[in-house]
Amino acid sequence: MQTNSALKANGLTNPLNQLLDQMAAHGAVRFYAKRLAPNDNSKNQVYLGGGFGALNIIPHGKIEDDDSTLAGSIRDRAKARVNFFWIDSEGPSPAPDAQLILYPKYPEVRMSGFLRGAERAPGELMRSRDEGRVLFFGISLDGRVFGHVVAHDNSIARAFDAASQGLQASGVFIDLETIRQGGIDPKQALIDALRRIHQKGWIQSQKMGRAGVPEPYSARNGGGYTLEAELGISPNGYADPDFMGWEVKQYGVRDFERYTAKSPVTLMTPEPTGGVYRDEGVEVFLRRFGYPDKAGQAGRINFGGVYASDRDFHAETGLALRMAGFDAESGKITDVDGAILLVARDETIAASWGFKGVMAHWNRKHAKAAYVPSLMQAPPPEYSYGSVVQMNEGTDVLLLLGAFASGAVYYDPGIKMEKADTDKPVTKRRSQFRVKHGQLDALYSRNVLVDLLS
Numbered sequence: 001m002q003t004n005s006a007l008k009a010n011g012l013t014n015p016l017n018q019l020l021d022q023m024a025a026h027g028a029v030r031f032y033a034k035r036l037a038p039n040d041n042s043k044n045q046v047y048l049g050g051g052f053g054a055l056n057i058i059p060h061g062k063i064e065d066d067d068s069t070l071a072g073s074i075r076d077r078a079k080a081r082v083n084f085f086w087i088d089s090e091g092p093s094p095a096p097d098a099q100l101i102l103y104p105k106y107p108e109v110r111m112s113g114f115l116r117g118a119e120r121a122p123g124e125l126m127r128s129r130d131e132g133r134v135l136f137f138g139i140s141l142d143g144r145v146f147g148h149v150v151a152h153d154n155s156i157a158r159a160f161d162a163a164s165q166g167l168q169a170s171g172v173f174i175d176l177e178t179i180r181q182g183g184i185d186p187k188q189a190l191i192d193a194l195r196r197i198h199q200k201g202w203i204q205s206q207k208m209g210r211a212g213v214p215e216p217y218s219a220r221n222g223g224g225y226t227l228e229a230e231l232g233i234s235p236n237g238y239a240d241p242d243f244m245g246w247e248v249k250q251y252g253v254r255d256f257e258r259y260t261a262k263s264p265v266t267l268m269t270p271e272p273t274g275g276v277y278r279d280e281g282v283e284v285f286l287r288r289f290g291y292p293d294k295a296g297q298a299g300r301i302n303f304g305g306v307y308a309s310d311r312d313f314h315a316e317t318g319l320a321l322r323m324a325g326f327d328a329e330s331g332k333i334t335d336v337d338g339a340i341l342l343v344a345r346d347e348t349i350a351a352s353w354g355f356k357g358v359m360a361h362w363n364r365k366h367a368k369a370a371y372v373p374s375l376m377q378a379p380p381p382e383y384s385y386g387s388v389v390q391m392n393e394g395t396d397v398l399l400l401l402g403a404f405a406s407g408a409v410y411y412d413p414g415i416k417m418e419k420a421d422t423d424k425p426v427t428k429r430r431s432q433f434r435v436k437h438g439q440l441d442a443l444y445s446r447n448v449l450v451d452l453l454s
Contacts, residue, residue, distance in 0.1 A: 028138030310407030394445030
């Protein structure tokens with residue numbers, strides 16, 4: 001592949017770089033392109049890929065029923081608003097009706113409403129069926145999405161054609177991070193950085209400070225912070241810290257021979273959106289389904305255990321995890337109002353997590369994630385990072401639901417009530433979905449173990 005500097009030298013990428021620079025000036029930090037097919041237009045909507053992987057790339061609002069399609073009792077599609085702006089030489093112009101349409105039947109995601117009410121929208125290009133059009137996206141940390149479309153003979157399209165060979169793709173989206181990084185491949189850059197960190201050996205526990213300078217960190221949960229500081233990553237309030245678009249996660253192991261994780265991976269911690277827990281409150285839930293503290297602590301009621309779809313009813317709580325609205329064989333959602341359920345033998349729904357809420361949590365995940373093993377020694381706390389890294393790409397909420405259906409992903413709560421025998425009980429909530437580290441690959445379409453030393 002031609003390097004970005006070489007392309008700059010012959011003038012090919014200047015128009016493309018100028019567009020990306022303009023998007024960056026308005027806050028964009030991630031950049032993608034999609035080659036438009038003839039059917040990608042305002043009449044037929046813009047196809048954003050099979051499955052729901054596009055939801056991890058395009059920020060969106062709450063997923064809701066599409067009321068225009070409720071002809072039957074089972075809803076066959078849903079929608080989500082996008083804070084979308086067309087960008088041109090005058091700057092951003094809002095497209096207030098832009099939205100994503102989710103079609104579980106196929107499954108696929110499309111974008112519509114991007115011309116309605118948009119004063120400076122490229123109507124002619126987005127209504128046409130011309131071959132060779134290219135739609136560019138710029139994504140900001142606060143969820144704004146900038147768009148710009150060009151015809152096949154536009155100088156930006158020609159620059160993109162010259163630079164695009166060898167660029168990585170996420171579904172239908174072509175990742176432009178390599179162009180933004182001056183021809184440096186982000187995946188290779190991360191591998192190089194992790195190799196350097198591995199070769200440093202033991203590293204004093206640290207955390208990146210607000211001033212962008214690493215500071216000593218004494219607590220025993222510093223493995224992730226230390227790795228981020230070594231990578232130059234500053235935590236922010238918008239999403240998990242990343243390195244050139246890659247989410248980087250560390251996990252503790254007992255040794256660097258087998259890389260066996262010490263604990264499972266916590267995927268997300270959503271509160272139930274339905275059932276007794278939500279409708280009648282956590283206290284009622286605990287008094288009905290909880291059990292006395294096993295250590296004999298007076299006035300304490302616990303609710304714990306492991307709940308997976310391939311397990312029977314829990315011996316102490318009488319509950320089991322089940323799914324409604326998802327077909328495990330086809331891997332498709334059959335009802336967008338479906339849910340993950342905790343049910344009793346009498347079919348009482350003790351707690352539930354609607355698919356729309358699960359999507360909202362999962363869609364915050366990066367499409368690309370690297371898992372780095374670590375060892376700890378203390379005092380003082382120090383960390384060493386292994387040479388075999390798991391690099392996963394292409395997550396999708398449908399893969400998550402499939403992992404729930406198989407039992408790979410499970411519910412592992414830690415909910416309790418103290419002073420239950422008084423008129424002022426105190427409750428603590430902790431709902432979490434987890435997966436064994438060895439089963440993480442079920443959540444991604446591409447999984448590669450990379451030996452940093454090979």
